[in-house]
Amino acid sequence: MENNNKIKWGIIGLGNIANQFAADLLLLDDAELFAVASRDNDKAIEFAQKYNCPKTYNSYDALFNDDQVDIIYIATPHDSHAELSIKALENGKHVLCEKPLALSYKDAARMIEASKKNNKFFMEAFWTRFIPSIQEVLSKVDQGIIGDIKYVKADFAFYANESQGGRLFDKKLGGGSLFDIGVYPLFLSYIMLGNPKEIIAKSIYNNNGIDLQTSMILQYENAQAFLHSSIVSESDMKATISGTKGHIQLNSPWYIADGYTVSIENQEVKFSLPNLGKGYTHEAIECHNCIRNNRIESQLWSHQNSLDLSKIVEDIKNQIGLSFS
Numbered sequence: 001m002e003n004n005n006k007i008k009w010g011i012i013g014l015g016n017i018a019n020q021f022a023a024d025l026l027l028l029d030d031a032e033l034f035a036v037a038s039r040d041n042d043k044a045i046e047f048a049q050k051y052n053c054p055k056t057y058n059s060y061d062a063l064f065n066d067d068q069v070d071i072i073y074i075a076t077p078h079d080s081h082a083e084l085s086i087k088a089l090e091n092g093k094h095v096l097c098e099k100p101l102a103l104s105y106k107d108a109a110r111m112i113e114a115s116k117k118n119n120k121f122f123m124e125a126f127w128t129r130f131i132p133s134i135q136e137v138l139s140k141v142d143q144g145i146i147g148d149i150k151y152v153k154a155d156f157a158f159y160a161n162e163s164q165g166g167r168l169f170d171k172k173l174g175g176g177s178l179f180d181i182g183v184y185p186l187f188l189s190y191i192m193l194g195n196p197k198e199i200i201a202k203s204i205y206n207n208n209g210i211d212l213q214t215s216m217i218l219q220y221e222n223a224q225a226f227l228h229s230s231i232v233s234e235s236d237m238k239a240t241i242s243g244t245k246g247h248i249q250l251n252s253p254w255y256i257a258d259g260y261t262v263s264i265e266n267q268e269v270k271f272s273l274p275n276l277g278k279g280y281t282h283e284a285i286e287c288h289n290c291i292r293n294n295r296i297e298s299q300l301w302s303h304q305n306s307l308d309l310s311k312i313v314e315d316i317k318n319q320i321g322l323s324f325s
Helices: 016-025 041-050 060-064 078-090 105-118 132-142 177-193 280-292 303-320
Strands: 007-012 031-037 055-057 071-074 094-097 122-124 149-157 198-205 211-219 224-230 239-243 246-250 259-264 267-272
Touching (some): 007 016, 007 060, 007 280, 016 031, 016 041, 031 041, 031 060, 055 060, 060 078, 071 078, 094 280, 105 122, 105 303, 122 280, 122 303, 132 246, 149 177, 177 224, 177 239, 177 303, 198 303
Parallel strands (some): 007 031, 007 071, 031 055, 094 122
Antiparallel strands (some): 198 211, 211 224, 239 246, 246 259
């Protein structure tokens, strides 16, 4: 691929998040949505027409075998991420895989091993890591403007109607709050404080055995994080990073914050940083940069970062007794 050529994307799993991602891809001059695949051919055709995509397939394998596709965005339910990512990498494709990477640490490790073995770029689609607000806040925290971080508070919660069913309440598909949205607050704690020394987690379940809400305390050497995920209640979706000199609050909803506020000695300064499109553009730009520079992983959200987060999630999964079998 020459540097002046567009990077050709394929998408599998044509649900809500894929629609948002495809809309954002249209905003990038050096990206082309080139092919989409669904086991439902009508769905593939409808999706392709909506986003001006020239090719459709009614099987994932057919898309994996398309020599013109550079990178595949995998947006299928959680339980299929590992096998599909590995298959795409083995077919010589770069891969951006929706979070969580997999339902087990073992599978996440297999996916990263496949990236290395096939020398293809692979990244977990943790789009929040790449939005301008998070990048700037991390930079300010690293510069020490709010002192030593002592406390992180973040939640991700919304009300989903269980009677309507769907992926969130389907155990086989990796439903529940922890794997779907709990990964976001855990991610924030991880990028601010690293790997915790200890985790205390408690959940409330439905009859099916998936976690409807989970509260987590992460204990660090000199700091704590209080995190929460829920698919049965609303929250303000603000996130706070508190240090010895002040604190930073990310605008709500914090995982796609369009700005933040720095408070030091009772002085508040607000910063506005709108995202391009919904915000998926920023992770796509990172994919492009890595591919063009022959990197198989991002330096902002590395393979090790994904593995660390996967391990934290697995520890919580085991502690709360969550099982997808």
